[in-house]
Amino acid sequence: MTIDYIPDPPAEGATEHFGLPWQGITLPxxxxxxxxxxxxxxxxxxxxxxxxxxxxxxxxxxxxxxxxxxxxxxxxxxxxxxxxxxxxxxxxxxxxxxxxxxxxxxxxxxxxxxxxxxxxxxxxxxxxxxxxxxxxxxxxxxxxxxxxxxxxxTSLDHLFVGSGVDGVGADLGGAPATSGHGVTDESGVFSHVGYGRTPVTLMSGPPRRRTVQELGGDRITVVTMDTGVVRGHPWFKPWSDPDAFLTVDPPGQAVIEALDLTQGGKPVARLMGYEDLGELPNPLVGTLNSHTGHGLMIAGLIAQLAPDSRVLMYKVMHADGIVPGEAVHAAIDRLLERMRSGFTVDVLCLAFGGFAETRQGTDAMQALFEKVNELRARGVIVVNAAGNYSTTRPFYLAAHSDTVVPGGPPLAPMIGVGAKNPDDTIAIFSNENAAVRWRAPGAMLVSTFPPYVQGAQNAALTNGRRTSLDSDSASPFRSWSGTSFAAPIVAGVIAARLSRTVHQVGLDRMQRARDVIQQMISEKVIRPETTPI
Structure with missing residues (x-):
């Protein structure tokens, strides 16, 4: 399996406007x-x-x-x-x-x-x-x-959505389908367990992580903005540990939590704390929120590829997959503030996006792009999920990934990532767009999941356990699909390659970022090191 780079994106033209009908976004x-x-x-x-x-x-x-x-x-x-x-x-x-x-x-x-x-x-x-x-x-x-x-x-206040395939959006879930043949299993195109969060038993432990002394320099930092961290997963130390792989920023998270999103005197959902608590939208039914565990899946994928790095997670995504734009702005502002004080960030992985009411985007989305560019100007490589709507319609921020910014300071690379199946074909749910030049494994990936979460049809009640007929057992690991998980695959490979340079003194961060991406374009490697046994 490889990570693919598309050197010559399709030209803009009549064939570029296809996919789901423009009104195809659906949300309960x-x-x-x-x-x-x-x-x-x-x-x-x-x-x-x-x-x-x-x-x-x-x-x-x-x-x-x-x-x-x-x-x-x-x-x-x-x-x-x-x-x-x-x-x-x-x-x-x-x-x-x-x-x-x-x-x-x-x-x-x-x-x-x-x-x-x-x-x-x-x-x-x-x-x-x-x-x-x-x-x-x-x-x-x-x-x-x-x-x-x-x-x-003046602009609308858009909401973004996460890119886990069985989550919110277009009711297209990548059930097994092939070009020209429709589905080969259930009729229709609604997602089902084949691409959802299926519990798995994983016999191996986490990959070995070298000490800072063995590494010879500071750890590479990958920032994710997602559903938050969890307690008690067997792969991860407590985030309070000085050298934990998965970390948080409580002061920064407090700024996000303090955002006032009241509308018309009626409060709307707020992002509370930095933990993914696995809340149920309806405790009596027990149906799991569409994006519970989304952030931990991403962290686990990066851990498998780049265990010597660290992941800093800001909670900007609700468990139902909705991402307020204000929360993203606040998180980036916090990162910029910390970087001005000497904190280093090497990679930013964003596994969400949204559609604008015009193909050219909006001023507000352009403003977010410009704010991300402030990170890029400090040497941060930005990796964006392409989205799971099976459309070529621009999905932001991935649709900005190939945008040339004239003038100003040099910028580190920004890339959009679509999803592939295990056989290297394009995943049926993956968006395509001229700005999405990368494809990585994104179907049926196994990674870490909150260990306290039961199956998607379970409910634990104080007076007993109430389940549907197809209840699943709890597991700290899941198999899940989406461009949300293709993006951290690329981010993990980038982090692993950057980790090779941490012992080198005086490297130019911008040049290092560009060199790493150019190497990946040339070599098409998914894992930094693979040795058969």
Missing amino acids: KAILDRHGARILDPWAVPLDKGETPPDSTIYRAYVLLIPGQALASETSTEWISRNLGRGVQLSPSGVERARGRDYPEEPVWMPVGLEPDGEVQDVDLDAWRALRTLRRACREQAGGVPREEFVTR
Whole structure:
């Protein structure tokens, strides 16, 4: 098995627009309600003459992202509130929070809630409708909009989703299928146990990890932003251990936990702590959340490939797979703060992404890309999962992976990774896109899983055990699929190769990052060292 690099991406053209229909994103209403979100339906929204129908996306229903530079101006803020639509205004508390900081020259998007202004009854709040009304006012009053250069860049507050194959999204789970033949097992294309979190028995222990003294230098640090860590897994020491493989950043996590995501006076789901607690969406039924254990699977894959490194995990993903953009920004800001103080980060692995309402992305997604580029400018290699929607539609941030950034400082590589089957064919669920130039194993991978989690159909109750007919036993290991797991395969190989250089003094981090990626392009190696027995 190899990691494949595609040297010549397909040219943009008519054949590039295929896959699931643009309205194909699906999420259970319970998850949308939990996060105060809606799915933008291209065929159900009003349009002005000449306006192009949007693509589907997931967004917070009552929130807009507005550059803080516009919110800092009272005149600009009042203008925005007047032009959001009849009966709608910006939340005064949200504006006040946004004004509690200083802003640079470049836009900094701040989430601000929408609420009724009290002058109209039965207001139907919707961020997409308010954004269209605001954009129309900007066009009609061009030249007379206070802080116009910032107001015109207001955006939806998109939500990202994790890329574990049996999770949220398009109901396409990669059941065994081959080109032209449909499925060979169950009818339809819904995911089932074949690609889900199947418990396995693993006889081997974790790979040997050299001491820092044996290594001859500081450990390579891989940062993941995912569902959090767990206690008591037999492969991992407590994260409080000074030389633990899997670590956390409590002060940084506290910043993420403190994010205020209240909408319309109604709180939505918050990210609490840094642990993946395995909460059940319905304890009476016992169905497991779609992304419980997602982060630990990723950590285990990196451990198998690069045991001499360390993984620092920030919890930005809910157990249902939803990733708030604010949490990602906060985690990256924390990393940048720590790096300015001397902390080193070598690889960032992101196993989630999202769709924009336009093929060109949005200003807010561009802002996240630019923030990631600040890490790249410090020598951090960024690895992105391509997504599991079987579409060529741009999935961000992976869709930015091959973007050339003119001017500015040199940047470390940023790559998008699709998934392969064990026989080297492309996994049926894997997205494809011109920016996704890498493919790695991503189907039926075995890795670490929270040991306290029962099977996906189990429920443990205080008055006894209640299960469905197909209950599974608990296991600290699972077999799971998705581009979420192809990405850490690549990140692990990168970390293993970087570990070979830690004893060398005075290396240029940027050149080292580029050299490692070039070596992988040339050699197509999945494991850093493999010796038959």
